[in-house]
Amino acid sequence: MSKELILEDFLPYRLAILSHTISSSIARAYDQRFGLTIPEWRVITILGRFPGLSAVEVADRTMMDKVAVSRAVTKLIKSGRVDREFADADRRRSILNLSEVGRNVLADIAPLALGIEADLLHGLSEEQIQTLNVVIEKLLLRARLISAP
DSSP: OOOOOOGGGOOHHHHHHHHHHHHHHHHHHHHHHOOHHOOOOOOOHHHHHHTTTHHHHHHHHHTTOOOHHHHHHHHHHHHEEEEEEEEEEOOOSSEEOOOOOHHHHHHHHHHHHHHHHHHTTOOOOOOHHHHHHHHHHHHHHHHHHHHHH
């Protein structure tokens, strides 16, 4: 006899709800403080750690849709937070770096992001946090194996 599928107990659904709930609260904070969307702050954060990436490389590192990354990059360039250079004469590959304004935004975002993370983890012991990190890594590895062609 097969087990009944109860959506609210289904792990992928629960993880999606958790992710959406956390992302929504973060999005409000980043929008109010910095006028940034989630894709925009992810681009800023990844370029802060890995300068000189192309938009495709940003999408690969963040697991975001290429269209969402492209829109975010366009807005960040227009707002002066990201600089773009072209790697070759035919302008097919662009190299992205944070501008000084972008680096300042990142310096302001980092404490806010880390504070939100600390609030989320409040009440968990160090052992529970370590276990959570191990479980997340194992689930991510398994999900990648399942989705591999």
